[in-house]
Amino acid sequence: MQYLVDQIVSGIAVGAIYGLIAMGLALIYKSTGLANFAQGEMAMLIAYIAWTLAGLMPGHPWLVVGGALVASVVLGLAIERLIMRPMLGEPVFATVMVTIALAVILRAGAMLIWDPYPHALDIGIGRGVVMLGATGLREAQLAAILTLMAALAGFWAFFRYSRIGKAMRAVAADSRAAQLMGISAARIHAIAWTASAVIAGLAGIFFALLYDVSPNLYHVGLKSFPATILGGLDSVLGSGFGGVLIGVAENLAGGYLASSIKEIAGFIVIIAVLMIRPFGLFGERDIERV
Amino acid sequence: MNAGTLEIRNLQVIYGGAIEAVRDVSLKVEPKQIVALLGANGAGKSTLLKALSGVLDDEEGTIESGAITFDGHDLAGLKPVDIVHRGIVQVPEGRRLFPSLTVDENLDMGGFAATPAQLTERRTVVFELFPRLAERRKQIAGYLSGGEQQMVAIGRALMGGPRVLALDEPSLGLAPIVIDLIYDIVRRLNRDLGVTVLLVEQNAQRALGLASYGYIIERGRIVLDGPSARLVGNADVREFYLGVTGADRKSLREVKHYKRRKRWLS
Ligand SMILES: Nc1ncnc2c1ncn2[C@@H]1O[C@H](COP(=O)(O)OP(=O)(O)OP(=O)(O)O)[C@@H](O)[C@H]1O
Numbered sequence: 001m002q003y004l005v006d007q008i009v010s011g012i013a014v015g016a017i018y019g020l021i022a023m024g025l026a027l028i029y030k031s032t033g034l035a036n037f038a039q040g041e042m043a044m045l046i047a048y049i050a051w052t053l054a055g056l057m058p059g060h061p062w063l064v065v066g067g068a069l070v071a072s073v074v075l076g077l078a079i080e081r082l083i084m085r086p087m088l089g090e091p092v093f094a095t096v097m098v099t100i101a102l103a104v105i106l107r108a109g110a111m112l113i114w115d116p117y118p119h120a121l122d123i124g125i126g127r128g129v130v131m132l133g134a135t136g137l138r139e140a141q142l143a144a145i146l147t148l149m150a151a152l153a154g155f156w157a158f159f160r161y162s163r164i165g166k167a168m169r170a171v172a173a174d175s176r177a178a179q180l181m182g183i184s185a186a187r188i189h190a191i192a193w194t195a196s197a198v199i200a201g202l203a204g205i206f207f208a209l210l211y212d213v214s215p216n217l218y219h220v221g222l223k224s225f226p227a228t229i230l231g232g233l234d235s236v237l238g239s240g241f242g243g244v245l246i247g248v249a250e251n252l253a254g255g256y257l258a259s260s261i262k263e264i265a266g267f268i269v270i271i272a273v274l275m276i277r278p279f280g281l282f283g284e285r286d287i288e289r290v
Numbered sequence: 291m292n293a294g295t296l297e298i299r300n301l302q303v304i305y306g307g308a309i310e311a312v313r314d315v316s317l318k319v320e321p322k323q324i325v326a327l328l329g330a331n332g333a334g335k336s337t338l339l340k341a342l343s344g345v346l347d348d349e350e351g352t353i354e355s356g357a358i359t360f361d362g363h364d365l366a367g368l369k370p371v372d373i374v375h376r377g378i379v380q381v382p383e384g385r386r387l388f389p390s391l392t393v394d395e396n397l398d399m400g401g402f403a404a405t406p407a408q409l410t411e412r413r414t415v416v417f418e419l420f421p422r423l424a425e426r427r428k429q430i431a432g433y434l435s436g437g438e439q440q441m442v443a444i445g446r447a448l449m450g451g452p453r454v455l456a457l458d459e460p461s462l463g464l465a466p467i468v469i470d471l472i473y474d475i476v477r478r479l480n481r482d483l484g485v486t487v488l489l490v491e492q493n494a495q496r497a498l499g500l501a502s503y504g505y506i507i508e509r510g511r512i513v514l515d516g517p518s519a520r521l522v523g524n525a526d527v528r529e530f531y532l533g534v535t536g537a538d539r540k541s542l543r544e545v546k547h548y549k550r551r552k553r554w555l556s
């Protein structure tokens with residue numbers, strides 16, 4: 001029984017990391033109509049930057065995290081302004097290819113700038129163990145879960161109450177009409193990319209604290225795809241929950257069946273779910289009557 | 291230049307570098323006037339409004355020549371946002387609400403650039419004009435009836451505080467009784483709120499009943515213009531646009547050589 005609980009709790013923790021990255025994916029998809037194949041690579045790059053900062057500023061964990069988040073803001077803005085905005089109006093396929101190219105470049109770039117070996121991200125926090133009843137959790141695991149919860153609540157309120165959040169939904173629904181209302185789609189896209197890079201960066205840092213920093217960190221991005229498809233590609237909150245479901249399913253499959261099934265468990269779950277709900281668990285069905 | 295005058299001079303719009311949708315169109319809307327722009331399918335009416343709002347770009351449309359001025363300032367080349375800020379707001383063809391947003395949220399988006407105080411004030415005006423929207427404010431816009439959606443579309447545009455409201459076929463797909471209601475609202479916002487209106491329609495009968503001046507566009511060209519009363523009395527307009535049948539002729543252009551008043555060329 002304790003084994004089951006342990007598996008579920010650590011599944012939720014790793015699922016929270018998938019969920020954060022998946023929320024970023026859904027955010028970009030929702031506001032720009034694009035699947036960003038470089039989401040995991042963005043997380044990887046920020047984790048590397050955190051690792052470098054940790055080497056430069058030992059003993060200042062919050063400066064390291066803060067610096068890495070500033071870097072992710074810059075990264076998000078730069079990708080939108082320099083790469084995605086010039087692609088506006090080009091066919092979706094071409095634009096998605098550009099994100100794939102970006103992914104490859106970021107991966108290769110990390111190996112060039114840093115090296116292909118795994119490194120531990122040690123900032124002096126995140127490794128301690130917190131006991132929740134009989135279940136032990138590392139601080140970084142708990143932080144990932146709490147961050148996901150904060151992100152879910154934050155985005156929920158953002159979309160519902162804030163002017164920019166509502167404008168983001170409007171651009172997603174009809175970007176031409178939004179333009180006619182004086183909403184600048186470019187500005188909305190920039191905000192989406194920035195927010196998405198920040199949550200991907202946080203996920204990257206949590207992952208690096210729990211495991212390590214290596215070019216393979218982009219693999220968490222691969223897990224975020226089933227998460228967001230499960231939750232609904234256009235549903236930011238659904239994608240967060242989708243991540244948790246994938247994390248738990250993976251851990252249970254790995255713990256009870258075979259470790260070889262663990263890697264594909266998430267994909268099996270989405271095939272099953274999509275057969276029943278093709279638009280994902282929380283995705284919006286198109287409103288036909290317009 | 292007259293404050294609040296909208297002028298289009300010798301406008302030419304081309305799509306994709308090849309298709310000429312608007313050709314040498316000149317048109318003038320004086321402050322507080324209602325002007326009708328009438329024409330059949332594909333005449334170039336929506337293209338003209340897209341040029342006015344600065345949204346030709348995403349369809350590969352370009353203004354090849356001519357000018358659009360408001361208050362004497364050139365609008366061509368401005369971003370859609372800036373055009374809205376100058377007070378020109380469009381209610382697009384087919385309404386184009388944000389279907390997954392509520393009525394209230396749609397209205398908020400219309401007033402995206404407005405201050406909170408302006409939003410409150412304008413929303414009160416919109417709900418006075420359309421009491422039905424006040425009842426439906428929390429509902430998802432995509433599930434409203436066609437007439438209600440048109441009300442939201444007009445209300446949303448009003449939230450932007452327009453000086454000129456451009457309506458693209460507001461009667462499209464609506465029952466006659468609903469069209470009456472919409473037209474009545476347009477009359478009121480012109481008369482009571484002093485909003486200038488450029489009304490694009492295929493339905494000449496109704497549009498000329500509301501507007502004081504009308505232009506008729508065919509295949510991208512203005513073929514006739516004049517005060518509504520004169521257009522309504524014109525035999526050819528009666529034949530082609532008011533459904534009063536006569537001889538077997540195809541279009542105004544083939545009928546007579548209207549001496550177009552070259553007001554902008556002189
Ligand atoms: N994006 C586009 N690309 C190429 N041609 C276009 C485009 N949009 C419109 N056209 C063409 O330009 C001409 C004018 O179209 P427009 O939509 O302005 O007509 P309209 O008067 O609004 O017609 P309707 O009453 O059917 O709405 C048509 O011949 C149309 O086929």
Ligand SMILES: [Mg+2]
Pocket residue numbers: 335336337383458
């Ligand atoms: Mg049209």
